[in-house]
Amino acid sequence: MSESLSLMSRMRGRILCGTAALALGAAMPAFADESHYGGTLKLLGVSSEGTLDPMINYTARYWPLFIWTHDGLMAFKKVNGPESAEVVPDLAEDMPVLSNDGKTYTFKLRQGIKFSNGKDLTVEDVVASFQRIFKVSSPTSGSFYNGIVGADKCLAEAATCTLEGGVIGDAATNTITINLVAPDAEFLYKIAVPHASIVPADTITKDAGNEPIPGTGTYAFESYDPNASLIMVRNPHFQEWSKEAQPKGYVDRIEYTFGGTEEAAVNAILNGQADFMYEPVPTDRLAELSVSHPDQLRVSPLVAWWYAPLNVNIAPFNSLEARQAINYAVDRDALVSIFGGPALATPVCTILPPDMPGHVDRCDYTADPGEFWSAPDMDKALELVEASGTKGQKVTVVTDDSVTSRGVGTYLQTVLTDLGYDATVQSISGDIQFTYIQNTNNNVQISVTQWYQDYPAPSNFLNVLFGCDSFTPGSDSSVNMSGICDKGLDDRMKAAMALGSTDQEAALREWGDIDYDFMKLAPAIPMFTPKDVDLISARVGNYEFTSQFHWLVGTAWVQ
Amino acid sequence: MLPETDSHALSPAAAAGEETGARRGPWKRVFQGLIASPTAMISAGLLMLIVVATLLAPVYAKHVSGTDPFRSGLSAKIKIDGKPTPVMQQSTEGLGLGVTPIGPTWGPQYMLGADGQGRDVAARMLYGGRNSLLIAGASTLICLFFAAIIGIAAGYSGGVVDGVLSNLIDMIWAFPVYLLAISLSIVMIGKSFALGPFEISSGSLIVPILIIGLVYVPYVARPIRGRVMAINQSEFIMAARGLGIRRWKILLRHILPNVSTTLIVFAPMLMALNIVTESSLSFLSVGVQPPNASWGTILQDGQTLLYSRPWVSLAPGFAIMVTVLLLNLFGDVLRDVLDPKSARGR
Numbered sequence A: 001m002s003e004s005l006s007l008m009s010r011m012r013g014r015i016l017c018g019t020a021a022l023a024l025g026a027a028m029p030a031f032a033d034e035s036h037y038g039g040t041l042k043l044l045g046v047s048s049e050g051t052l053d054p055m056i057n058y059t060a061r062y063w064p065l066f067i068w069t070h071d072g073l074m075a076f077k078k079v080n081g082p083e084s085a086e087v088v089p090d091l092a093e094d095m096p097v098l099s100n101d102g103k104t105y106t107f108k109l110r111q112g113i114k115f116s117n118g119k120d121l122t123v124e125d126v127v128a129s130f131q132r133i134f135k136v137s138s139p140t141s142g143s144f145y146n147g148i149v150g151a152d153k154c155l156a157e158a159a160t161c162t163l164e165g166g167v168i169g170d171a172a173t174n175t176i177t178i179n180l181v182a183p184d185a186e187f188l189y190k191i192a193v194p195h196a197s198i199v200p201a202d203t204i205t206k207d208a209g210n211e212p213i214p215g216t217g218t219y220a221f222e223s224y225d226p227n228a229s230l231i232m233v234r235n236p237h238f239q240e241w242s243k244e245a246q247p248k249g250y251v252d253r254i255e256y257t258f259g260g261t262e263e264a265a266v267n268a269i270l271n272g273q274a275d276f277m278y279e280p281v282p283t284d285r286l287a288e289l290s291v292s293h294p295d296q297l298r299v300s301p302l303v304a305w306w307y308a309p310l311n312v313n314i315a316p317f318n319s320l321e322a323r324q325a326i327n328y329a330v331d332r333d334a335l336v337s338i339f340g341g342p343a344l345a346t347p348v349c350t351i352l353p354p355d356m357p358g359h360v361d362r363c364d365y366t367a368d369p370g371e372f373w374s375a376p377d378m379d380k381a382l383e384l385v386e387a388s389g390t391k392g393q394k395v396t397v398v399t400d401d402s403v404t405s406r407g408v409g410t411y412l413q414t415v416l417t418d419l420g421y422d423a424t425v426q427s428i429s430g431d432i433q434f435t436y437i438q439n440t441n442n443n444v445q446i447s448v449t450q451w452y453q454d455y456p457a458p459s460n461f462l463n464v465l466f467g468c469d470s471f472t473p474g475s476d477s478s479v480n481m482s483g484i485c486d487k488g489l490d491d492r493m494k495a496a497m498a499l500g501s502t503d504q505e506a507a508l509r510e511w512g513d514i515d516y517d518f519m520k521l522a523p524a525i526p527m528f529t530p531k532d533v534d535l536i537s538a539r540v541g542n543y544e545f546t547s548q549f550h551w552l553v554g555t556a557w558v559q
Numbered sequence B: 001m002l003p004e005t006d007s008h009a010l011s012p013a014a015a016a017g018e019e020t021g022a023r024r025g026p027w028k029r030v031f032q033g034l035i036a037s038p039t040a041m042i043s044a045g046l047l048m049l050i051v052v053a054t055l056l057a058p059v060y061a062k063h064v065s066g067t068d069p070f071r072s073g074l075s076a077k078i079k080i081d082g083k084p085t086p087v088m089q090q091s092t093e094g095l096g097l098g099v100t101p102i103g104p105t106w107g108p109q110y111m112l113g114a115d116g117q118g119r120d121v122a123a124r125m126l127y128g129g130r131n132s133l134l135i136a137g138a139s140t141l142i143c144l145f146f147a148a149i150i151g152i153a154a155g156y157s158g159g160v161v162d163g164v165l166s167n168l169i170d171m172i173w174a175f176p177v178y179l180l181a182i183s184l185s186i187v188m189i190g191k192s193f194a195l196g197p198f199e200i201s202s203g204s205l206i207v208p209i210l211i212i213g214l215v216y217v218p219y220v221a222r223p224i225r226g227r228v229m230a231i232n233q234s235e236f237i238m239a240a241r242g243l244g245i246r247r248w249k250i251l252l253r254h255i256l257p258n259v260s261t262t263l264i265v266f267a268p269m270l271m272a273l274n275i276v277t278e279s280s281l282s283f284l285s286v287g288v289q290p291p292n293a294s295w296g297t298i299l300q301d302g303q304t305l306l307y308s309r310p311w312v313s314l315a316p317g318f319a320i321m322v323t324v325l326l327l328n329l330f331g332d333v334l335r336d337v338l339d340p341k342s343a344r345g346r
Helices: A002-015 A018-027 A030-036 A063-069 A123-135 A151-156 A262-270 A283-292 A320-329 A332-339 A378-388 A403-418 A430-436 A462-466 A487-499 A504-521 B026-036 B038-055 B057-065 B121-157 B159-173 B177-190 B206-215 B217-232 B235-242 B247-283 B295-303 B311-338
Strands: A040-045 A074-076 A087-089 A097-099 A104-108 A167-170 A175-179 A219-225 A229-234 A253-258 A297-301 A304-309 A345-347 A394-400 A422-428 A449-452 A524-535 B077-080 B083-086 B088-090 B099-101 B193-195 B198-200
Touching (some): A063 A229, A123 A167, A262 A283, A283 B099, A304 A403, A320 A378, A320 A403, A332 A345, A332 A524, A394 A403, A462 A487, B026 B311, B038 B311, B057 B121, B121 B206, B121 B311, B247 B295, B247 B311
Antiparallel strands (some): A074 A087, A097 A104, A219 A229, A304 A524, A345 A524, B088 B099
């Protein structure tokens, strides 16, 4: 029995089609699932990535773990494929009741849920958790949660944050009421990410660092040494209340080991010593692995983009013609080949990635304008550079020190040189590059970076990356790296966000138009949208992928 | 760490040009000693060959390979057996993942294959070698210059001057060389800066030259100081003092010539060390900045192609190894012929 089930699990792993896998899963008898419970999942990472505090950590490495240790009132569905972009009630019993013109959300809290330390979940915990977002200065406190009534006071004086009138718990009715300053169509997304995790009310109100914070998820962190490992074990108090929101995980234990190299990780996985590596598979192993171990590779689309922000406030890209010129000149196919070829990336011309709601296939900066990018138009680019009067100026492309980023930077240097600029590349450590390129004091003219969705809403790209509120001169947290602030477009974005509460379709159409109008101003070079490549061990079954949190480690089994 | 040099150089009298009874001048004797050594001749000849080859880099790139080694060639194609072949080859087997640069053709174009940017590795090797040798050579001169000044000033002056300079040397010595070099590099490659009237851009080769030149100063200055102190106590210096010769004259006519041999012995070994240091810094992205090349940057480029295109790493690694070996061999012979106590030096 076990052999046939094992074979079936491997087959399911290979099929890797969301709906097919779900259908198979549904069709499988209950005893088949039971046999998969248990074992240890071994993950590898070259390095750890900071604090274990779910309200502070903002990394793609740990978010996929936090969703298994902590819950919010809402959660993204933990299922394979596009359905994973939907939010479902998690610690809330049902979808919230909206009132007050979409400004008030009322949640009924589930009963009988315990934290991993054995304490019961109460409305006080929920209220305290929302306050804690501000008390620990969560990186998204000012962007995701600033619309809650009382948030402005909390942002000004974090230590005494009460969110008075904003988040109200009623123990008698077991409800939580959240009042917003204005309707926010994306609010449910925002409270479904790890920064809105519900933690015990007595949790310290500062960064917990390496100390695990109790959660309600199927797993709990047992230990964390950033230089060695992160261990997750089953939460002894967990009882599955919603398979969509927080299913019971298959493996008993997850061991995340830090250190080593990507090459060593590949070898460990192929040898069956580990099950997964966080870092991308080294590019020079891809061709070989795609032939020798195709059944252990998983390629999945991402809602993300690689782009080059163009600083619109300093020369030469304070000239619209100069920005448009480089957009015309860049060969997206060449950039795709740096990333690993067309099977791993797709050229893009817009800010919104293809799988993002609101995206419209439109491309002006190409030899043959239309829906898609076709080829660079060097003649047009050279004309624009001449017209801009910026020819001969010095330009430095700032990249991080990863292979792909440096490769893209070197390619851009070639293009800029062809356009007549005196171009150089500056590679700086990936640890600091992202903040370095945000700070206007560093006078970065053009850089290479990426953005992955936090939640599936167009504002998460357009408003966050190009909105006036995201531009803070002199700050390391100025994610609008282009420094563009177009009042007209900014007002349209705010209107589109409000429109989303009442007419989602119309709002998405407007976002598509805003995207197009932003690209007329060319504040960045959209390069490509990447795909995720995971290498897993032969024993891993039921691999499921979401564009939100990538591989769902909890739904995978190893036996 | 630099090798200990026990060179006693030329005899004091010989160095001062006062050798009596000898038919050969000291430098002529050194030259003849080198000529007589097959090791010195072979290593010097091969080193010369490497230098000439790297100087011909533009000629090779333009007329032989026909590529620009500083331009991305991601969409380039070359003819192999009359068929146009893409330099970056998309995998077509299995899942079709990955793009691999073309491997060694052993022909004029892409003789050693292409790197991840589709650039001709052979052409970059020559340009990279030119930069590596330039940085190593220039930093060696800078290091010897400052080390000589500090070492002689400390050793000859003694007292407070010696105390201050020696402590300064010790302080710098306390920092691990690579940690100091990396720290300086990170600060200096970040932004352009002014050096007197000159504006040094962040990607300039002057940055690694200065850094490498300065971090090894204590390692050379310390033995120079010791050598000067030893010479200062020798009889012929005391005799010169007794005769009333002025201090600066003693320094120029007696101390400096004796110290110069120590510096000469240091030169090839220091240059070998500097080649390795430059490569290490460039490998760590804090030396030569892209798109410029050095053997270290090519090593770094090849690091991610070790599995599929090992030649991208092997070629610069081999070049570094051979050059360092030749410099060390030459340096050994040079030390022997400059040492009057050694068999070859007599």
